[in-house]
Amino acid sequence: MLLQMDNITKTYGNVTANSDVSFDLRRGEIHAIIGENGAGKTTLMRILYGMETPTSGGIRLDGKPVSFHSPTDAIKHGIGMVHQHFMLFSSFTVAENIVIGREPSTPLGFDRKAAAEVTNELAKRYGMPVNPWAKVGECSLGVQQRVEILKVLYQGAEIIILDEPTGVLTPLEVKELLVAIKSLAAQGKSFIIISHKLQEIIEVADRITVLRDGKLTGTVQASETDEEQLSKLMVGRDLVTLTREKKQSGKPVLEVHSLTVRGDRAKPLLSDVSLQVNEGEIVGIAGISGNGQSELLQAISGLLKPDTGSVKLLGQNVTGAPVGDIRRGGLAHIPEDRYQWGVSKEADVLENGLMGHTERHQRFGLLRGSSIREMVSEWVERFGIKTGSLNTKAQYLSGGNLQKLIVARELAQGTPFLIAAEPTRGVDVGAMEIIHKELLQRRSDKGAILLVSSELTEVMKLSDRILVMFEGRIVGELMAETATEERISLLMAGGKNVG
Amino acid sequence: MDGLFDISLFASALRTVTPILLAALGGAICARVGLFNVGLEGMMLVGAFTAIVGNYLTGNIIVAVLFAMMCTLLYSLLFGYMSIHLKANVIIVGISLNFLALGLTTFSLRAIFDVKGAFYDKSMKGLPKWEIPVIKDIPYLGDILSGHSALVYLSILIVLGLQYFLFKTVTGFRLLAAGENPTAARSLGIKVSRIQYGAVLLCGVLCGLAGAQLSLGNVTMFTEGMTAGRGFIALVATMLGQSNPLGVAGASLLFGFMESLSIRLQGFALPTHFTMMVPYVVTIIAMFFFKDKSYMQEARKANESSR
Numbered sequence: 001m002l003l004q005m006d007n008i009t010k011t012y013g014n015v016t017a018n019s020d021v022s023f024d025l026r027r028g029e030i031h032a033i034i035g036e037n038g039a040g041k042t043t044l045m046r047i048l049y050g051m052e053t054p055t056s057g058g059i060r061l062d063g064k065p066v067s068f069h070s071p072t073d074a075i076k077h078g079i080g081m082v083h084q085h086f087m088l089f090s091s092f093t094v095a096e097n098i099v100i101g102r103e104p105s106t107p108l109g110f111d112r113k114a115a116a117e118v119t120n121e122l123a124k125r126y127g128m129p130v131n132p133w134a135k136v137g138e139c140s141l142g143v144q145q146r147v148e149i150l151k152v153l154y155q156g157a158e159i160i161i162l163d164e165p166t167g168v169l170t171p172l173e174v175k176e177l178l179v180a181i182k183s184l185a186a187q188g189k190s191f192i193i194i195s196h197k198l199q200e201i202i203e204v205a206d207r208i209t210v211l212r213d214g215k216l217t218g219t220v221q222a223s224e225t226d227e228e229q230l231s232k233l234m235v236g237r238d239l240v241t242l243t244r245e246k247k248q249s250g251k252p253v254l255e256v257h258s259l260t261v262r263g264d265r266a267k268p269l270l271s272d273v274s275l276q277v278n279e280g281e282i283v284g285i286a287g288i289s290g291n292g293q294s295e296l297l298q299a300i301s302g303l304l305k306p307d308t309g310s311v312k313l314l315g316q317n318v319t320g321a322p323v324g325d326i327r328r329g330g331l332a333h334i335p336e337d338r339y340q341w342g343v344s345k346e347a348d349v350l351e352n353g354l355m356g357h358t359e360r361h362q363r364f365g366l367l368r369g370s371s372i373r374e375m376v377s378e379w380v381e382r383f384g385i386k387t388g389s390l391n392t393k394a395q396y397l398s399g400g401n402l403q404k405l406i407v408a409r410e411l412a413q414g415t416p417f418l419i420a421a422e423p424t425r426g427v428d429v430g431a432m433e434i435i436h437k438e439l440l441q442r443r444s445d446k447g448a449i450l451l452v453s454s455e456l457t458e459v460m461k462l463s464d465r466i467l468v469m470f471e472g473r474i475v476g477e478l479m480a481e482t483a484t485e486e487r488i489s490l491l492m493a494g495g496k497n498v499g
Numbered sequence: 500m501d502g503l504f505d506i507s508l509f510a511s512a513l514r515t516v517t518p519i520l521l522a523a524l525g526g527a528i529c530a531r532v533g534l535f536n537v538g539l540e541g542m543m544l545v546g547a548f549t550a551i552v553g554n555y556l557t558g559n560i561i562v563a564v565l566f567a568m569m570c571t572l573l574y575s576l577l578f579g580y581m582s583i584h585l586k587a588n589v590i591i592v593g594i595s596l597n598f599l600a601l602g603l604t605t606f607s608l609r610a611i612f613d614v615k616g617a618f619y620d621k622s623m624k625g626l627p628k629w630e631i632p633v634i635k636d637i638p639y640l641g642d643i644l645s646g647h648s649a650l651v652y653l654s655i656l657i658v659l660g661l662q663y664f665l666f667k668t669v670t671g672f673r674l675l676a677a678g679e680n681p682t683a684a685r686s687l688g689i690k691v692s693r694i695q696y697g698a699v700l701l702c703g704v705l706c707g708l709a710g711a712q713l714s715l716g717n718v719t720m721f722t723e724g725m726t727a728g729r730g731f732i733a734l735v736a737t738m739l740g741q742s743n744p745l746g747v748a749g750a751s752l753l754f755g756f757m758e759s760l761s762i763r764l765q766g767f768a769l770p771t772h773f774t775m776m777v778p779y780v781v782t783i784i785a786m787f788f789f790k791d792k793s794y795m796q797e798a799r800k801a802n803e804s805s806r
Contacts, residue, residue: 072688087683089676100676101687109668 001063002027002190003048003159008057010043017043018054019214025159030181030191032201032222035211035234036428037400038386041194044211045161048192049081050074080157082148084164084399084426090137094130095119098151122150126187128180141289142173149180153189160184161192166200167426170288171456171489178204196428198227199457210234235430250279252315253330253417253448254300259309261295261472269295270306270472277417277448282439284463284480285452286488292472293452294336297419300450301333302326303341313417327356332413334406336421336452338399342406345395349387350376352394353409379408383434400427407435411442418442421452436462456485470494508763509643509756514717516755517651518543518726521709522733523751524654524661525702527742531665532678532691532698537593538578540730541600542703546571546710548604551721552611554623563715564626564650568707574600575703583695597730605723617722625719626650626712650712657705662744674698709733728779732758735782750785757781 003025010018018040025031033041046052048059050068058065061077068074071081088097095115104114116132123130128146136144145165152160162181166174181191181204195201201208205222210233217233254277263269270292277283287293298304300311302323310319318326327333335341343352353376354361361372376390383404387397394402407423420439424432439449439462453459459466466483468476468491476491522539529536546567553566578596582589612618626648635645665671677684677694684691713729714721732754740746761777 070688071686075688083686087680087686089679089683091679092676096672100672101689103669103672105669109663110672 001025002029002061004060004063005044005048006058006060008044008047008054010040010047010052011055016214018047020057021211021214021216023209023216025190025192027158027190028185028188029207030185030193030205032193032195032205032208033211034195034198034201034208034230036430037398037426039211039234039428040214041211042163042398043214045081045163045192045194048074049079049161075155075157078156078158079161080152080155080159081161082145082152082163082165084167086144086148088136088144088147090135092136093132094134094136094139094143094147095132097136097147098122098132098154100151102155118154119150122154126150126153126180127183140173141168142170142176145169145173145177146180149184153184157189159190159192161194163194164196164426165193166195166197168289168454170454170492172493174200196426196432198230198429202227202230212236231429234428250281250446250448252276252278253313254450255312256296256300257310257312259296259299259306259311261292261299261304262307263295268307268472270299273309273469273472273474275467275474277450279416279446279448280443281464282443282449282451282462284459284466285450285469286456286459286466287454287469287492289454291469291492293421293469295472296469297333297336297421297450297452301331301419327413327415330416331419332356332410332415332417333419334410334421334423336425338402338406338425343394343402346393348391348393349380349385349397349405350390352405353379353390355409356413357409375412379405379412383408384431399425400431403427404431404435407438411438416447418447418449419452420449422454423451424453424455424458456488460485460488468492506639506642508759510646511762512752512756512759513643513647513651515758516751517648517654517716518709518713519729519733519736519755519758520654520748520751521650521657521705521712522730523736523740523747524657524744525705525709526734526737527740527744527747528661528674528698528705529702530678530737530742531675532695533681534582534589534695534699535593536578536699536702537590537734538575538596538600538730539593539702539706539733540726540728541593541597542571542574542578542706543710543713543730543733544597544600544604544724544726545574546707547714547725548607548710548721549707550711550714551618551623551719552607554715554719555612555618555620558622558624560624560626560715564708564711567711568704571707571710572700572703575699575706578703579696579699583692583699601724604721608721608723617720619720623719625717626715648712648716650708650716653708654712658744658748665744706730732778732782735785739785739788753785754778754781 001024005023008018008021021044023044033044035041043052047054050071050073059067066077095112098119099115104111104118119130119132128150130143130146130150136147149160165177169177178200185191193201193205202222202225207219208222208225208230209219210217210230212234256273256275259270259273260268261270273296275283285293295304299306302318302321305320310317312318313326313329313331316329318329339345350372354372357375358367361368373390379385380387385401385404387401403426410418423439424435427435443449451459451462460480460483463480466478466480466488467474468488470492478487522543526536526539549570550563550567553563554560557563578592581587581592608614608618628646629649629652631645635641665675673689674694677689677691681691713725736747736750736754739750757778761774764774764777765771
């Protein structure tokens, strides 16, 4: 056994993050850890990576007890971690990012040429092509992920921890990553993967360990399990299969007519986009991120002024109107980037929940504390938002819990039109189920929803119609009943609409 | 206008550039590690005052400059302790250090020399002027480049040295890393706080030199608040030069030249108060040129995204 973590318990005050968890890893094995948000996966990995010390329990490497006091210790023992939020320097080159901390040097200083050579060598040996001289900030997220893995390999890692590695990748990049992981494992590297995505885990992992509420609920062979069993182990109950009522035709709620946003590049960010969302309908937008989806949503919600074209909400022309007016006119918005648009990290849960709801919870210009508290408490309960209290600062909530708070807040607006951008990014299966259910409920209540998601399965599961965006254009429209993953993927990659 | 642009104007520009340049380089180093140092003005003032004190007490010009460097080093340590160790807001720390320096030097001026406003002593010697062989014999160019204090030449070497340090050495590379993404740098075992302290202390030394050039370079005297906004101009030079030593040097040259020009314009029957605005007007105009282009903003954007 390469690595053993024995009876790990970690408590913060009276919160138990890990309780008597044991975990082991063989050489060349891919071992996945799954669990809901706050199940203790990340804490366990932080302990292994030397960022936390366990309250009790120990770690053995090759049978010998070790203890890590910092990531540097862990790195020295051949443990590397690729964080969910990449730890990269965007203005530096790929090679610089890989060698940092152990830079090759000559008496005259940092030898960037040698760094590039080392990078090329690594890339070749492990079959992960990168351009050593490219600026990391200009690389796609898939390439950035590759850089992170190469960096860890350069540091001499034998055990590589991947925290939510596929969260930000496109379907094609995910495939490439899984292939790379398998080939590295075949070369003797061992992987620990933390993930929510059961399908990918079953595909890539050898064994799967499931955590729930800080406790181990089972370790299973990937070849002998399925998504259903894993969900059950994670959530502790059977998941309800979603039922979608038949679509009722309704009046148009959102009408977008040949919207164009030029931007400052040669190619327009958004060109001639027209679409319509009706009452009781979910329209999904699929596409690799960065193909104009953000601009489209910003133009609709008033954050960005389009150069030409018009946006009509409930028959009213709201093109270029102030954001507040559009929101009052009937739009709620679950933004794609929760930290930039969705919350104020410094404000607490209550204050973040109140955003956009102030008018309904005031009397003579004074906020009514009790009714606000009531409203937010109800969300916390219904969506299972894990927070210390309503006065916990948003920055201390995990990404998934924050996302639930935003979704709850925007749904509570009760507007006829809702933009849901990446509504389940980073949330666990249990919460995803709740969010999906709520979105479908809104649809049954004659709400109109524009859904943008990089998760193809999500788009296909929820949408009535699917629009595919590529390079700022809508390149295809498919009905949910007839859409297949292959066809959408092809359109997303810029292929022609066949059939 | 013939009398306006002559050789002595350029020569005096080179002298006035030096304090701005040295302080701006200090500011650039701080900016590179993520600390926006508004306290350059105060540090420079401390340098200018302590240089005079050192000179008066010892009569040795080298000791005086070293004394100034020491004192600003200690003063910058205060900046470092508050902004790095106590994690106070750097802008507020910088502003308070500026006021503290103004009060401290004015108070000490009375306490030590028992004078108000300005201190001047005939026995004190200023920084010696260096005549550079060969260059001094070149017509025009010799008159501009030769005959300045050692600090003027030193500042040029410092520009080149810093440029090399930041972009060619491993330590410089790590310094840039610590500034661009401290979390990532820490995860790699890079000691970010230590690097930040190093940068702040280096900034202190440079501001000490800047102050010394100010009080010992042209005139050998100290007047209350004699930095007169040069620290802030240096700050603008830092930003305009994108915290790049060579860029900062270029920006400082522009501002130094404008300052010399404003002094020169006073000889042309223009009101003093009007001509004194020139460097500041140029500063404001310069602001238009780096709206969103600052690398700091790009780095911040990259790090703040939810990914």
